[in-house]
Amino acid sequence: MQRSKFLIGVGGGVTAVVALGGLGTYLLAGTESTTGLDDHTTALVDGHRALAADIVAGRTESKYHPLPWVGDKLSGVTCPTGLKAVTGATLTCTGKKSDGATVKIPVRVTKAGAKSVTWKFER
Numbered sequence: 001m002q003r004s005k006f007l008i009g010v011g012g013g014v015t016a017v018v019a020l021g022g023l024g025t026y027l028l029a030g031t032e033s034t035t036g037l038d039d040h041t042t043a044l045v046d047g048h049r050a051l052a053a054d055i056v057a058g059r060t061e062s063k064y065h066p067l068p069w070v071g072d073k074l075s076g077v078t079c080p081t082g083l084k085a086v087t088g089a090t091l092t093c094t095g096k097k098s099d100g101a102t103v104k105i106p107v108r109v110t111k112a113g114a115k116s117v118t119w120k121f122e123r
Helices: 004-028 053-064
Strands: 034-038 042-045 049-052 074-078 090-097 102-112 116-121
Touching: 042 074, 053 074, 053 090, 053 102, 053 116
Parallel strands: none
Antiparallel strands: 034 116, 042 049, 074 090, 090 102, 102 116
């Protein structure tokens, strides 16, 4: 009787740890970001307000490999222009893997407003 209670307790504990690990991975591995549009983050691209290229590149690089088991470690992420603050706008950034291979990173605006832009990238 004691042994079965112990095994049930261990099984429940393992399940809880796995569930919390999965939730943590999901929360930290997100590829979506909402960024405010202000004097420090905004640029103009083709006459439209845009999120500055260095902001998009930096945020993408930091979120691309948030945990050792999610994504590849990248460095030197660059974006050719700012990301227009227009829903559906896209651009492709590039980065380098540790082995020197180039990675293309598609970026897309999912929601844009007067004060912020929500965008995501593909891993």
